[in-house]
């Protein structure tokens with residue numbers, strides 16, 4: 052039988068039916084509507100003359116099934132449509148589960164969401180123990196929870212606590228971890244995977260039950276207690292009014308875990324309701340924004356074989372270590388061996404954090420990272436990344452010295468956070484080779500890199516920088532050289548407003564709470580302390596002249612007194628073992644006003660950047676602010692937020708803020724164009 056568009060069916064000598072999924076016109080397998088319908092027909096046909104067993108397998112290289120087709124998901128208009136959409140998937144999973152012969156899912160590579168749910172509907176799951184194999188139920192990241200029966204079936208397999216931890220975090224598990232949690236039955240090296248699948252079909256062993264403790268926590272008398280505990284854990288990370296999905300998942304389990312049929316039916320209802328919330332719509336949009344940025348790095352085939360980093364400080368050292376982690380051969384140069392010793396030590400910590408106890412991976416990363424006090428690496432580098440002190444004169448004189456040493460076609464990238472590219476490229480014979488690669492601190496955690504192009508940057512150099520950024524696993528955002536670029540420019544007025552509030556006598560805890568209540572991952576005062584108050588002051592003072600920002604005197608005096616924030620143990624907060632000591636009783640009578648004062652400065656600056664085309668379009672403004680600052684993802688970014696709240700309504704609020712707090716709230720000229 053090969054009359055299907057996406058599936059190939061082969062029966063072997065032992066009468067096992069191998070169902071090969073190879074989604075047409077797609078690099079990866081998605082559980083799209085057509086794929087579901089075809090499989091449903093295949094199962095009907097197989098039912099009429101049952102094979103010895105069924106094995107589901109992917110024909111894509113190193114990947115199994117990435118999940119449902121999210122594009123189909125975005126077209127759902129209302130809960131009723133969403134319900135019908137989900138029912139189709141449920142019907143398939145129920146049919147698969149009810150097959151009279153043994154069914155096996157044979158996983159190699161990425162298996163996510165609907166792919167995992169399909170596997171859970173099989174009798175057995177075997178997976179390769181290769182590094183590429185990762186299994187998860189990441190729906191929560193899109194503002195929903197599993198909706199093809201995965202809630203009930205994952206809990207039935209591993210027990211509520213392991214299954215909830217997989218679904219509530221949405222994290223991907225390595226095959227070994229998935230086996231340990233009971234999500235899958237067997238792991239084997241890739242070469243033995245087929246044998247393992249055949250073995251399960253032939254033996255059809257009784258499946259192990261979850262451990263007693265896990266079965267106990269599924270009992271109706273214990274569920275309310277466990278659910279309360281789970282809700283408490285979730286509340287520490289996400290508020291229910293911002294992210295309803297985790298709470299809906301816990302409730303679903305608490306109410307229905309005793310009755311499989313009911314749980315499956317209510318799962319559909321729950322996901323159908325969640326799918327149409329603004330949170331889900333915005334999170335899906337954020338997912339696509341991320342894909343768009345990744346694609347920007349795909350326009351050109353480019354590989355920098357050797358990378359040379361100059362300046363092994365906080366940023367340069369971490370960038371070099373990150374590149375080594377990503378498989379690049381990197382040389383790092385600094386002013387003295389003593390400084391490089393510090394760079395080396397930091398890199399060891401980064402490697403350990405990344406690779407944990409995988410000594411071989413740590414050794415390999417170490418082999419790729421070379422401390423290069425004399426700067427020999429410059430001669431062979433395809434890409435030179437400069438991350439020395441933030442001083443235009445010092446940077447220019449470095450460029451004059453190194454340019455003659457660089458290969459003719461090598462790119463020079465600067466990590467400057469505030470100097471215009473044009474101020475630096477003037478020192479070069481070939482100004483077109485200079486591009487900005489603005490990483491954020493901490494490098495290992497921040498997904499965004501602004502790829503800055505000046506008036507003279509060659510188009511091909513920009514494309515190469517985008518490709519490199521993508522290749523090291525970061526999201527590249529092409530940004531025009533302009534004071535503060537995009538992210539710092541939008542962030543700084545918001546941070547400074549927070550500093551002004553504290554100078555007015557408002558407790559830092561109240562200011563931070565106003566921001567986290569809006570959905571920011573961290574309050575602006577704690578963020579300023581984390582970035583370092585000296586760095587904030589430098590960036591703010593550069594921006595203050597061009598953007599007319601008033602620099603609060605308190606910021607300068609704190610830096611002069613050595614209060615630099617977290618790194619010095621004292622900033623706006625005092626730090627104990629790296630944690631801010633906060634006054635839990637601090638409060639302010641009008642929290643809404645604090646929130647408006649903070650957020651409107653950010654929104655207004657975002658509109659200004661949109662008007663000035665600092666990045667190409669409104670999607671990129673939103674993407675930059677979400678991935679560069681952590682701006683409440685469920686709101687979809689500042690421009691999306693203005694549009695969904697209504698620019699007219701917000702502009703009235705902005706006028707009021709201007710009346711109360713002065714000129715810094717003057718509406719940007721483009722505010723009223725945002726909706727057009």
Ligand code: NAI
Nearest residue numbers: 362363364365366367385386438439440441466467468492
């Ligand atoms: P840092 O002070 O930690 O490191 C600078 C390093 O450059 C020092 O180790 C210094 O010895 C070395 N250096 C100075 N002149 C040199 C030369 N001529 N040759 C070789 N090495 C030299 O500074 P940090 O924070 O790493 O900043 C570096 C650059 O990254 C700056 O342009 C800064 O604006 C930018 N940046 C900093 C961020 C931050 O949060 N720290 C964030 C994003 C960008």
